Amino acid sequence: xxxxxxxxxxxxxxxxxxxxxxxxxxxxxxxxxxxxESFQRHAQIDxxxxxxxxxxxxxxxxxxxxxxxxxxxxxxxGGNTGQESIxxxxxxxxxxxxxxxxxxxxxxxxxxxxxxxxSDVIVKCGQxxxxxxxxxxxxxxxxxxxDISTVKxxxxxxxxxxxxxxxxxxxxxxxAYHEAFEKEIGxxxxxxxxxxxxxxxERLYFAAGSDKNIKLTTKDDLEMFKAYIKxxxxxxxx
Numbered sequence: 001x002x003x004x005x006x007x008x009x010x011x012x013x014x015x016x017x018x019x020x021x022x023x024x025x026x027x028x029x030x031x032x033x034x035x036x037e038s039f040q041r042h043a044q045i046d047x048x049x050x051x052x053x054x055x056x057x058x059x060x061x062x063x064x065x066x067x068x069x070x071x072x073x074x075x076x077x078g079g080n081t082g083q084e085s086i087x088x089x090x091x092x093x094x095x096x097x098x099x100x101x102x103x104x105x106x107x108x109x110x111x112x113x114x115x116x117x118x119s120d121v122i123v124k125c126g127q128x129x130x131x132x133x134x135x136x137x138x139x140x141x142x143x144x145x146x147d148i149s150t151v152k153x154x155x156x157x158x159x160x161x162x163x164x165x166x167x168x169x170x171x172x173x174x175x176a177y178h179e180a181f182e183k184e185i186g187x188x189x190x191x192x193x194x195x196x197x198x199x200x201x202e203r204l205y206f207a208a209g210s211d212k213n214i215k216l217t218t219k220d221d222l223e224m225f226k227a228y229i230k231x232x233x234x235x236x237x238x
Contacts (some may be wrong), residue, residue, distance in 0.1 A: 032060070
């Protein structure tokens with residue numbers, strides 16, 4: 001079984017709106033529903049769990065009914081941090097998922113995940129036990145030396161940009177979160193599942209990514225999302 005765990009537990013202060021950014025309406029549909037529709041229509045996704053900010057559970061269930069998100073099976077509360085939210089989602093699957101089930105973790109505010117990206121992360125996880133969406137880094141990266149200058153750069157060929165979706169076999173994922181929170185490893189600051197896994201000694205495997213898979217953090221990101229929705233593809237482009 002392939003289970004999507006959609007993380008929508010944040011309040012989104014940087015967006016500067018009165019409601020959580022995952023529930024902002026874009027063309028009469030909440031951002032989170034765009035995300036859920038990508039998983040709903042993908043043939044390899046069997047079930048969806050949403051880790052949701054408190055106070056919005058009933059609203060989410062109502063939206064799921066309105067927009068026919070029939071794969072939504074569980075809604076659980078988020079935590080005080082991103083890692084606590086993911087942990088809550090993983091722990092809720094204990095007794096529901098088997099060790100070999102593939103768990104696809106994805107940010108609820110990345111609404112443009114493509115079918116091909118989802119398919120590849122599932123396939124790679126099946127092969128290697130985990131998979132992280134990634135892209136080459138196309139800009140030059142320099143290391144700050146004294147705040148105003150640099151004498152060192154990192155060859156971009158050695159870098160990958162990693163985001164969600166990410167996929168892990170449930171047995172290893174569940175045990176990793178228990179270990180991480182017991183030992184306080186990889187759970188603070190901007191840590192995510194992928195960085196936590198590396199800190200626990202896990203080797204991660206790259207899957208395909210997409211520049212279209214943007215994260216909606218600011219109002220400018222929201223405008224970019226609107227532009228993607230309305231954009232017409234040029235038929236002459238290969």
